[in-house]
Amino acid sequence: xxxxxxxxxxxxxxxxxxxxxxxxxxxxxxxxxxxxxxxxxxxxxxxxxxxxxxxxxxxxxxxx
Numbered sequence: 001x002x003x004x005x006x007x008x009x010x011x012x013x014x015x016x017x018x019x020x021x022x023x024x025x026x027x028x029x030x031x032x033x034x035x036x037x038x039x040x041x042x043x044x045x046x047x048x049x050x051x052x053x054x055x056x057x058x059x060x061x062x063x064x
Contacts, residue, residue: 007052 015033018024039045 007056 015029019026019029039048
């Protein structure tokens with residue numbers, strides 16, 4: 001059985017777990033989220049996107 005989850009759902013669960021179980025402050029999660037939002041408008045966005053896609057492909061290939 002294959003389950004397909006968007007990356008944003010996985011990152012949201014990680015953020016929720018960090019706040020809930022690791023004691024990370026919610027304002028820090030908001031600051032990191034805003035940093036990512038503003039980083040998407042920079043020249044680094046295509047590099048981050050291609051690196052993320054490559055990493056996901058490598059992980060998916062290992063499980064086949």
